[in-house]
Amino acid sequence: MSDIKIDLKPLFEKLIDKAYCIIKLPDEFPQYKAGSDLDIFCYDVEDISRKVLKYLQESITSNLTLKIINMESQIYIDVMDKDKINFRFDLYGALPTYKNILIKEAFFSSIIENSSVIEKNEVTVKVPSQIDESILRYIEYQEWYGQNPNKIKHIDYLEKKIANKEIEVNKLLDKLYYYTELPKVEENRQVSSNGLTRYLSYLFSMFKKVFKMVKERGLGKTMTLIIRKIKK
Amino acid sequence: MNTLSLKRTRIDCILIWGHGMKDFDYILNDIIKNENFNIIKIHKHKPKNIKKFVKEMYSYDYAPFWHLKAKTKYLLKIPREVCFVFVRNLLPNEDYLGENSFRHKESLTLKAFKEKLRDDYNPYENRGRTHNHVIHATDSQEQTEHMMKYLGYETGVKYFESENRFVDLPYYIKDYKNFEFKLVNTDDIFCNIIKGKSWDSFFSTTVHVKESPQYRGLSEDITLYQEYINKYLGGPLQENYNVERYKKVCEDFEYLKEPYQNSFVIVERKENKYIVLDGLHRVCSHIYQGNRKIKVCQISK
Secondary structure, eight states: OOOOOOOHHHHHHHTTTSOEEEESOOTTTTSOOTTEEEEEEESOHHHHHHHHHHHHGGGOOSSEEEEEEEOSSEEEEEEEETTEEEEEEEEESSOOOOSSOEEOTHHHHHHHHTOEEEEETTEEEEEOOHHHHHHHHHHHHHHHTTTOGGGHHHHHHHHHHHHTTOSOHHHHHHHHHHHEEOOOOOOOOOOOSOHHHHHHHHHHHHHHHHHHHHHHHOHHHHHHHHHHHHHO | OOEEOSSOOEEEEEEEOGGGGGGHHHHHHHHHHOTTEEEEEEEEEOOSOHHHHHHHHHTTSSSOHHHHTTTTGGGGGSOSOEEEEEEEESOOOEEEESSGGGOEEEEHHHHHHHHHHHHHHSOEETTEEOSOOSEEEOSSHHHHHHHHHHTTOTTGGGGGSOSOSSSOOOTTOOSOOEEEEEEEEGGGEEEEEEEEEETTEEEEEEEEGGGSHHHHHHHTOHHHHHHHHHHHBTTTBOSOOOHHHHHHHHHTOOTTOTTOTTOOEEEEEETTEEEEEEOHHHHHHHHHTTOOEEEEEEEEO
16 A cells, blocks of 8 residues: 555645636545545646645655656656555646547636636635536536446536536536537448449448458358358 | 837847867856856867868858858868857847847847957967957857757757756756656766767766766765866767866755756666666755765656
């Protein structure tokens, strides 16, 4: 069990005058579980990274190293406990790209500009407004629900907030409609307008299928399957 | 007076012609002492054809070359060795000078300094300063850009831009995406040093930091390092290396102390050795103070 613990309180005290916003602030903050991360939106990722590094470098020991991976508009700062990530600062200088939802770039600055300063377990931090937090959770649900049904928790969160009248539904929907859009479903397959070309293409694909099947199952089995299909 | 861009810095170049190279150390020292300029790069060069070289250097001048031909005739007979000193001009104080087609933008700070250097180092005849100028200085950053490209730096003055701001990286370390900050034994720290007969005939070899002229200059005799600089400056050593400044920095040196917490020694890992890419002076000073471990930034692509 790792005994490495980074004290996040002094760091966020140093960042108080910077334009940033912590996304999905965990309840246990400034405590954290080994291996967890903190997503931070900021205008100047390099400036924030410089501040974080300046603070963390004092903690470097034979067992604790720091790793920075620079991907231009996104920077990872990993506190490493030997070869395991103890804690990750995931700094974004722009919105990540989503497949299942289209988001206007300006939403990123809107989140930072509308962020709220709160006290979380005696640490002053900047977090998104209630409406932005709700939109971000909706985006996360929309993007990942297909792969991770657990993301339904974000919809539960929204239902609870609306039921308790903690957020104004009209304002939430106004902002959601303004900044997001669902991608159009398009058929990208190209089909020739010429009937002969289409037929030749069909024969070629059948030939490929047969060739593949002979390779995988042998000639005898393939012939049996072809005869069965013709009889049908 | 219409003075432009008082606060914006720019990159300039002071070119020391062949007949000025005998005073190279003095001229360089004058540039170092001038607080308006920070030396970024010192690049000695032996042009194959001095006539073509002169023409090339003046091809971006505000005046057409036919006008400069008589003025630069003396340059055809000078020794075939020059030195480009690239500086960050901290106070350009730009203004438009000249009339009609000769009107051009120039840094008044650099213009005044250029005249001072010419007063001090131009040849004199009959108690008067000749126009056989020992130095040429750029009028604008565009001319510096042209000189950089002539020397093979395709990105021009952009070459001097550092790639990131979270750790202090010198401009010449480029294209690295991964940075690891760790504590290492000083026994594992090595560096590349230059050997060979002169600045234009040399090779590099990897040695332990304690065998470097930089460390031996501290632990044995500082003249060892001075001789090393004298021999290779402008060739393989292109930074503003200076023994006096090195000695002064070492006097009250404390590695990574405020406000230099992000000024890590930059190393690359090769064959179980950490090779210093930047910060050799800091490593030497840190070890000389008796430290056996050092925090470094190991970079990889």
